[in-house]
Amino acid sequence: MSYCPQRLVRSRFSAGLPSWDPHHRWYRPRTGFQAARASSNDASNSRSLSSYPADTVVTHPTLSPSLNDRRLTNVSWEGSSSVSDLKSSFHPVQTSRHDQIRSQSLKAPQDQSPHSEYEPDASTPGSRRQAFGRFRGVLSIPERSNIFGSGSAPKIVYNTKVVINGHLRDRQRVLHPSAVALEKRIRYQSLFYSGAEVRKWRLACSDLYRSKFYEREMENELLITLKLDSVEQILLEKLKIDSLGRFREAWESLSKREKSTRWHKLSLWVLKICPEYALDFLLVTNQSKDRPVFVMVADAFLFLDAFHYDTLKRWRNGTHTYQSVLQSALRPSNWPILFLPQKGVRLFVKRASREAVHHAFQLVRQRKIHTKAETYLCFMWRFTELGDIDKALEALGNVQRMRQADFQLDSDAVKRHCCKLLTLDSVQEGPNGRNFYILPKLLEKGVRPDRDMMNIVLSNAFKTGDEQLGLDMLEYMRANGYEWDSYTYLTLLNDAVARGDRNRVTSLVREVEPDEELQKNPWIASKIFHAHFVFTGKHINPDDDPDAVFYSMLDMYNQLHDITPLKELSILPPEYTPPPGGDNTPPTPIALYLMIATYLRCRKRVSIGQRLYSIFRSLVLQGHPAIAPLAATDHTYNEFLIAFRDNPRGLRPAMRVVEDMLQSSAQNETDLDPRGSPASHARPSARTWTILMSCFVYNNQPHAAEKVKEMMAEHNIDYNKATWNVMVSNHANRQNVSDLAKTIKSMEDEGFIVDSYNMKSLRYLRDPERLWVALEELDKMAEPPINKLASSKSSARVTEKKKSDQLLDRGLRRLSEKMKPKL
Template sequence: MEPRFSSGLLQGLNSKPKKIPINSRTTRGRRLRNPSSRKPPSLRSSSNRPLSLKQVERVLHEQGANPSMAGRLVGPMKTAVETEAQNRLITEEQMKTAMAIRANSLYSRPLALVQWKAMYKEVYKAKHYQREIENKRVMMALGKEGEALLAKLQEDCHGKFRNKWRRMSWQEKGFAWQRLAIWLMQNDPKLLMEFLIVTIEDQRRPNFTMLIDCLLYLDRFHYADWLQNWRYGTWTYQSFIESVLHPDYWPILSLPHKGIRLYIRRAGSEAVLLGFETVQKRNITMRPETALCFMWRFIEFKDVDRALQALEFIPKLETPDFDLNSEGVNRHCCKLLTLDTVEDNAGERNFKILPRLLEMGVKPDRDMLNVVLSNAFKADHQLGGDILHFMKSHNYKLDSYSYLTLLNDAVTRGDRARIEAFVREITAQEDLRKNPWIASKIFHSHYIFTVKHMDGDADPSGIFYSMLDIYNNVHDIIPLRELTVVPPRYVTRPGGDKIPPSPVALYLILATYFRCQNRLVNVQRIYGRFRELAAEGHPSIAPLVETDHIYNEFLIAFRNSPRGLRSCVQLVEDMLHSSNIIDQNGKAIIAAKPTVRTWTLLMSAFIYNRQPTGANKIREMMNKHHVKFNDVTWNHIINGYANAQKIPETARAIQEMENAGFSIDPYTMKSLRYLRDPERLWVAIEELDESASKIPQAVVTPTDSESPAAGKKQQYEQLIEDGLEKLGTKLKPKL
C-alpha cells in the first residue's frame, strides 16, 4: 500500500509557535547565562583569580608572543572581557589565544585603531558619495619614508618592496602600514591587493579589523568591476579571503561581524563550514545577521542540517528585531523550503524540512506557504489541494506566486477547466492581470492546449488569430508588427495600459505563427527582420538571442521545405559567429551558441528532406567539435538510416547509441517500423556484437549513387554543398 501523508502536517501549521527556553541545556556546545545573574569579571583565569602582569607575560611567552607586550594588553583585554562576559564564559584557553592574537598584531595600542577608523570613515564616505574628503585633518601623510616605500611598492611589489619590508622593525611597519593602505585604497586599489599579500606574510600581521576594512572597501566598490575575477599567481579572490580572514585569526574578543560576513559570503563551502565550527567551538557571541548569513550559504551548499543549526541561533539571541517570525528570517526560511523533499517513515509520508521548522517555532507567512504549496503539488495533488484550502480558510490572499503554482499544476495535469477558473479569478484582480509572469503562463497554457496539441480538423488560421487576440489583450503588439508577423488587416484592440511582451510571450506567438502557416518565404522574411532588430538592441526582441529556443523554432520551420536547407545552414552560421549585443539601456546581452538540440535539428532537416550526405556531414562536424549526442540525436540518426533502408548503418547506429549509454525507446522502435525487412536488422546487430572489436569506431556511410539530375536540381544541391563546406571551414578550431 502506498504511504499516505502524515495527518499532523496541517495541525503543525495551525499550532502556535513555540518559545525555545534559554538555558545551558538547550544550547549545543554553548553555555549561556542570565546577564543579571553575575557581575562582569576582571581579567581572570578559570579559577576566578585576577591574572597578574607576570602571569600575562608567562602566557605570552607560552604562546610565542613578545612578553614585553603584557603591560599594553592588560587594560584593553580587561575592557574587552568585561564586555564579552555579559553573554558568554571566557575560558582560560580562549584567553591565552586572545592574548597571542593581540600581541602578534602590528598595533597593540587602542589609539592606532582609533586613528585608522577616522581615516577609513572619511575615505569610505568620499568614495560612496563621489566627493572629496571633508575632514582632511584626520588623514595622516605618507612622509618621506612612506613615499620611498610607495616608490618601491609601485616599481616591484614582490621584489624590492618585499625585501625592504622584511628588514623593517615592527614599529616601522606599524607606522607605515596604515598610511600606505589608505593611500592605495584611494589611488590604486589593485596594487592594494598585492600590498596586502606581502604584508600578511610576517608573524606580526596588520590588525584584523584594519584588514577587514580594506577588504570591505574593495568588495563594496570594486567587486563587480574586477575583483571577482582577480588573480595573482595562484591567488584568487576567494582563496585570498579564505587566507587573510582565516578563522585562526579571528579575535576571541570583540569579533568584527561585518568582516566575518564578508568571509562567509565569499569563501568556499569547506571554509564556511570551518568558520561555523569555529563559532561553535569558541562560544563566539553570534549576531542575527551573521547567523542568517551562515544559513544562506548552507542553503546554497544544500546543507539542510547546518542551515537549521544556524537558524537555531536566532531565538537564543533574544534580539527584538530578529525573532523566528521576522521578515528576514522568513525570507531565509522560504529559500530553505525550496530544498524540501518528501520522505517515507513508518507508512506515512511527510516533508523533511517543514516539520523541523514548525517544531522550532517558525510560523509560516504567505510567502513560506507559497513554497509549501509548490512543494505539495510536486509531491501529491491531494496534499496541494489541502494546503490551498488551508491558505484560503485562514485568509491568506493568493498572490502571483500562488497562481503560478496553481497554473503550473493544472497545465501539467492537462486540466483545462481549472485553468479557465484560475484565469477568471486573475482577470478580476488588476495587479495580477498585469503581472508579466502570470500573463506569460496563461499564454503558455493556451499554447499547450490549442497549438502544441493541435486538432487535425482545426483551422490553423483561426488558432493563430485566437492566440494573437490573447496576446493583444495584455501585451504591446508593436514588436510583432516590427517583425512583420501581424497581418495588415488585423485590428488592434484599444488599451493604453498594455505591458511589453516578455521573451516567453514573443517566443510562443512566433512558434504559433510557424505552426499555423507553412510558407517558407514568410519565415525567411521574419528571420531576416529578427536578426536586424536583435542587432539593433531592440528592448523586446534582443533578449530572445540569449537562449537557443527561438533559433530552434526557426529551424523547425525551415526544415519543412527542401528549399529551407540553405536557411538552416545560414542560421547555425549566424549563431556560431554572433557577437554580444548592447541593448538600448546599455546592458550586455550574451548571444547563445548552437546547443546539441540546435545541431540535432540541423541534422534532422537533411534527414527529413532525404539528403543523407548533408546529414552525415553534420554528424561529422558534431563529432569533430565534441558535441555530445543525446538520445534525440541518436533517434534522428537511426530514423534517417531506417528510412533509407540502410540495414548495416542502422544496426551500427543502434550499437553506438547503446555504447553511449542510451537504450532503445519507443521513438527508436517507431523509426524501425519503416524497415521493409526488420529481421535483417537483428541479424546485422548480432553480427556486430560478435565482431565488435574489429569494427572501426567511426564509419561514414557512402552516398548512394544517383542518376544525373536536371540542371536546376544540380545547381540547388551544389548551393547546399557550398554552404556545408563554408560551415565546416568556419568550424575549424583556431590554433
Template sequence: MSLRPHSTGLARLNGLLSASCRNPGVYRRSKTPIVARGARYVSTDTPLMREEVAEGLNVPVSDASQPNASHVSPETSHSKTSQALTGKSGQTEPQEHLNNPPENTQSLANEEIKHLHRRGLVTRPLSKTKIRSVLQAHNLSPSLSDRVSRWLNAEIENKGQDRFIDQKTLRLAVVLRGNSLYSRHLGFQQWKDGYSEIYKAKHYGREIQNKSSILALKEEGMALLAKVQTDCLGSFREEWQAMDQNAKAQAWQRLAFWLLQNDPKLLLEFLIVTTEGQVKPDFSMVADCLMYLDTFYYEDWLKDWRSGICTYQSVIESCLHPTRWPILSLPQKGARLYIRRAGHKAVSLALKIAQERSLFLRGETALCFVWRFTEFKDVDRALEALAMIPKLKDDEFSMDSQGVHRHCCKLLTLDTVEEETGERNFKILPQLLEMGITPDRDMLNVVLANAFKTNGELGSDILQFMQNHGHDLDSYSYLTLLKDAVARGDRGKVDSLIREVEAQEELRKNPWIASKIFHSHYIFTVKHMDADADPSGIFYSMLDMYNHIYDITPLKELSIIPPRYIPRSDGANAPPSPIPLYIMLATYFRCQNRLANVQRIYGRFRELVAQGHPSIAPMVETDHTYNEFLIAFRNSPRGLRSCVQLVEDMLHPAGPQLDQIDKTIVPVKPSVRTWTLLLGSFIFHRQIHASEKIREMMDKHNVQYSDVTWNIIINGYANAQNIPETAAAIKAMEQQGFSIDSYTMKSLRYLRDPERLWVAIDELDRKATETSLALGTPEPESTGSKQEERDQLIDSGLEKLGSKMKPQL
C-alpha cells in the same frame, strides 16, 4: 505507508495556530534564558549586551512572493517549554532570577556579579599574570600584557557580560590580540580616520577633504612601495618577512592608504603578503580594505581578478580566515563579506568556528549564513544557522521578523519529501515549525507550490488551510494554482481561476498572472491543435488575447501582423516580456508553414536584436525562440541552409549592440536541444553526409548527447540501411548510460534485415571483450545481467520486426 501523505506536516500546521498553542514560547521574544552551544546567555536588555543594528542588511534576498503580494502579520507561534540556565555543576538557576532578570548587568551588586562568575554565567576579566603567561607560551613579548589586558577586559566589560566564554577561548583571544601589528588604540584611531576619508571621497566622487588624517609614505615606505610595484609576491615578500613588528606597524597603514587611492589591484597582492606569518595587521583593517574593493570594483574587475593561482575568492578565504576573527568584538560587515564571497567549505568552517568560540554575531550575520547555505543547497547547515537566531537575542531579527520569514521562503524552495515510519513528510517545514516560526502567507505560498509538485491532494489541503486561517490568495497563490491546472490539463479549473482573477483588478493587471493566462490559452488551443481546427481563426484568437494584454508594436516590427488586422486596444498596454512574444511566434509558425515568411521574419528578428530592441533583444537570452525558428525551417529542404545560419548566429552573436540601459543582455549558446534539432533536420531530409558534419561540429563544441540525440542518430542510420553504424550508435548510447527504449525500437522498423543488426552488435561485444582482456581490464560484475537484459530486449524486438514488418525504402 500512510494513505494521507504528509499528514504529519498538516497536523503540525493545523496545531500551530490552535487555541492551545497561542502562548508566546521561547522563540517568540522570550526573556527566558536559553542554553546555547558553547555559550550561556543572561536575559537582559542593556546596550552592552546587544549592539544597535545600524548597518543595512547587506544580503541579497529572494522574495518568495510575486509583485502585489502583501505581508500578513503572523499569529503567535506555538509555545515551547522554556529551558533553565544551568551552571557548571548542572544545577538549575533559581526561578526568581529567571522571572526577574536584571535590567543592566553593570548595575548588579558586586556580590551578585561574583555569584554569576562562580556559576559561570558571565565572563570573568583576565588578570595580567594570566595574560603574560599566555603571551610567553606563544612566543609573544610579555611587555604586551598591559595593553592586551586593558583592551580585552574593556571588551569583556562592554560585550562579554551577556555570554559565558570559557578560558580556552579567552586564551585564544589573548593570542589574537598579541599577534596584531597594533596594540594601542592610537593606531586603530589613525586607521579609522584615514580610511573614513578615503571611503567617503570615493563614495561621493569628490576630493579628500582632510588629507592630514591620512598617513603619508616616508622614505622607507617609498622604497617598500617600489618593491610592491615591481615584485610584490617576490622581493617585497622577502623584505616584509625580514622586518620586525615595529617597522611593519609603521609601514603597513601608510602603504595600504596609498594603494587604496592609487592602485587597488595591487592592494590584493599586498594583503596576501602582509597577512602571512604570525604577526598580522588587525582583522578589522584588512576587512576594511577588502570591503572597499568589493563595494567599488567587484562588478568591474574584482570578481574575475587573478594573479597566478590566486583569485579574489582565495584572497578572501586567506586574509579573512575565520580562525582570525576577533572573539569578543567581531566586525560584522567583515564577517558577512567573508560569508558572501567564500566557498562552501570555507563558509561551513566559519559557522563551526563561530559556534565553538561563542563569537558575537548579529541577527543579520546569522541570516547571511542562512542565505549562503541556501545558495549552496546545504539544507542542514542552513537550518543550523537559522536556529542560532533566537540565541543571539537580537530583537530586530526575531523568529517572527520579516527578514527571517524572507530567508525561510527561499529555504523552503529546497524542501523535499522524505518517508519515515510509513509516513511521507516534508523535510524542512517541520523543522521550521519546531523552531517556533509561524508561517505567514508568503511562506505558505512556497509550501503550497511544493505540495502541488509532490501531491495534488496535499496541495488542496494546504490551500484549504490557508483559507481557513484568513490568508487571502495573492498573485503567487494564483500562479501556483494556474501552473498546476495547466500541467494536469484541467481546462475547467483554468477557466474558473481566470474568472476569479478577472474579478480582482489588482490581479488582472499583474504581469505574471497575465503571462500565465496567455500561456495556458496557447497550451489548450495551439500546442494541441485539433486536426479540423481553422489555423487562421486560432491565430487571430491568440492575437486578440495578446492585443488585450500587451503592446502590439513589437509584433508589427517583426512583421507578423496581417495588414487587414485592426488592433482593438488604444496602445496603452504594457510592453511584452520575451514569453508572450515567443508564444506569438510559435503560434504564427504553427498556423502557417510558408518558408519564405519564416525566413523573412528571422531576418527581421536578427536586425532588431543587433539594434538592441528593448523587447526583442532579450529573447536571445534563452534558446526557446531559436528552437522555434529551427522547427519552422526544417519543414522544407530549402530551409536547411537557414538552420545552419541560425546556429552560427548563436555561436557568434552580435555583441556590442546588446548593451541596454538597465542591463547587459548575454546571448545564449546553442543547447543540446538546439543541436539535436539541427541534426534531426538533416537526418529527416536524408542528408547523411551533412549530418556527419553536424556531429563533428557538436564534438568540437563538447556537446553532451542526450537520449533524444542518440535516438535521432540511430533513426538516420536505420533509415539508410547502415547496419554497422546503427549497431555502433546503439553501443555508444549504452556506454553513455542510456538504454534502448520504445523510440529506439520504433526507429529500427526501417531495417530490411533486422537479424544483421544482432550479428553486428554481437561482433562489437566480442571485440570489446577481446580488447578488455588484452589490456588486462576486468569487466564489471554487473555487466552480465545488464548485457543479458539488453540482449533479450533487442532479440525480441528484432524478431517481431523481422516477422511482421515489410521492408521499407
C-alpha cells in the same frame, strides 16, 4: 598578565592590538537599542560607520585600579571600531548605532561553567548601572589589558539581546583560557595600529563608500589630503608592474612598523585612485606573516564588492582570482574569536567556494567564534544556494539555540530563509511512507508555517506529479484560513499548464478577473499569456488559420505591453495601430519570446525566418533594452533553429545561429552592454545542440549529424534524453544496426531507458533481429564493474534494466512478426 610587551603602552581591548602611543577613548552612551537587520549579503546594506566600541561589555571579578595607575583610573576612552560589528560599518541611509564597552566588578555565577560560551545576563539593569557608576563607566588602560590576565574567568557581555523566559537579556560569554590564547595568537600576527588609527582609517573608507554611493564629493580630510611619499610611490609603481615579484620583495623587506604605516595609506590610495590594483595589493599584503587588521581588510573588500565586483570578478593574476584572493585575505583561520566583524564574514560566506564555506562553518563551531544570528542565517542562505539541505538545517538550529531578539523562529527574517530552503524540498520514501524531507524537520524545530511557506509546500506538492497531493494541500490551506494570493494562483496556473488542462486554466482565469490587483500582477499576466500560447500557438492544428492564431496572441499582447519592439523586429508593419485600452508597459523577455515563437510558427518560410533572425541579431549586438535580454537564454535561438529545421535550405542558417551563440558567449568576458554591465550571451545548451542535430537528421544528413555529436564532445555537453532519442532515430533511419546497438547500450549505461519514442524510430529497421543479436553480443562483451554489486543503487538499476530489456524485446519481436509476411 597582558600579552602586550612591557615596552609598549597597553593596548585597548576593543582594538585588540598593541600600540606605541597612548590613545584614549571617550565613553558615549548608546542612544538606545536598535534591532539588528536580517542576514544581509552586500555592503550597501551596511550601517553607518560607528566610531564607538563594539556591542560588548567586559566584566572581571578581580579588576581594581592600582595606586600606581591612579592617574589613569578616570581616563575615558573612545572605542576602536576594529572590533565593532561590521553591521555598524557604512550604510548610506541608516543611522549609526552607539555601542559601549564598560567594566563591572561582578563575579561570574558559581553555577555557570567557564567553558560555556554564551549565557544569559542574570543581573538586573539597575545593578549594572550601580557598578557602572562606581567605575565611572570605563576601565583604565592597565585594567583593560588584564582581561587576558590570570585569576577568575572574566565575562563578556554583548549588547546583542537574547530572549530568556520571555525577557530581553544581554548576551554573555564566559571566557575560556583556550579562547583567550587563540585570540592573542591571532592578534599578535596583525600589524600594529592604535584604536584611533583604525577608527580614522574606517571613517575614511566609509566616506569613500558614501561618496561613491551618492555620487558626491568626498568630505573626509584624510581622503582629500591623501598623498604618497617617495617610498610609497616606489611601492605603488612596483605594485603596478610586478605585484607578485618586485612588490612582494619590497614589501617583505619592510619592518612591521613600516608595513603598518605604508598599508594605512596605500590601501586607501588604491581604493580611491586605482581599484584595479586593489586585489594585487590585498593579495600580497595578506600573504605576509604580518597581516593587516581583519576589520580593515573586510571593509576594503566590502567596498570593492559593492562597486567594482562586475569588473574584478574577471580579474586574473596567474592562478589567483577575485574569489581566491578574498578567501585568502578573509580566511577563517584569522577570524577573531571574541569580537568578529560580522559583515566581513557574511561577504566571505557569500563569495567563497563550497569547500571554503563548509570549512568556515566548521571552524566557527569548533572555536566558538563570536557569531550573530544574522550571520548564521547567511550560512543558511548559502547552504541553500549550494543545495546542502542538512547544513542549512544545522545553521537554522544554531539560530534557534541563540534565542537572539528579532531572530526567533517566528520572525520574518527566519521565515524568509525557511521559504527559500523549502524550495529544495522533495518527497522521499521513509519508514512511515512517502513524505516531504525538509518540511517535517522544520516543524520539529518549532517553525510555524505562514501563507508564504504553505504556498511553497503547495508548489512542491504539485511538482511531485501527484495532483491529488496538491489538491489536498490546497484544501488544507482553505480549511485553515490561508487566503490565496498571487503566488497561490501562479502555482495553480503552472500546474494546469504543465498538465495541459485547458478547462482548469479557464476556470482560474475567471477567478482572477474580478480581482484587479491579481489581474494586473505581472507574473500572473505573463503566465496567462504563456498558457494562451501553449494551447493555441505552440502546436497549431492543420485546420487552424495561422493568421487567426497570430492575431489572437497579438490581441492579448496589446492588452499588456507596448508594441514598439515588435515593429522594430518587423513582426508588425510600421503603420499598424493597436486597439485602444491596452497597457503601454515595456514588454518582458517572456512576452517578446512568445510573440517571436508564435510568428515563426505561423510564418514557416525560411526566408521570413532568416530576415527576422538578422534583425534580431543586429538589435542584440546593439544592446537594445527590450530585445538584448533575450540573448541571455537559449530559448529564442532554439525557436529559430526549429523554424529552420523543416527545410533543407534552413541548414546553413541553423549553423549560423549556433556559431553566433558560440562567438557571442566567448566575448562575454570583454563586452559590456550600454549600462556598463557585462554583456550576457547564452552558450548553446544541450537542447540547442540536439535541435541542430535533428535538423540534419530530418533532412537526411547523417554525417553532418555525427559532426554535431563531435562538436558536443568538444564543448563538454552532456547528452539528455532528447539527444539520445535523436541519435537512435539517426542510426535507425540509416539502417546502421551496429551503431544503433552501441547507442542503445551507451544510453542504458547513462541511466536512460528505451521509451515509446525510441520504439517508433525502431519501426524503420528492415531486420530487427539483427539489432537483438547485436545487443546480446554487446552484453556478453561488457564486464560488470566489481563495485557495481556493492552500490546502493544496484537493485534499482537492475530492475530498471530488466524492464528496458523486456520492452525492447517485445518491440523487436512485434517488428519481426510484422516483417515476416513481407519477406
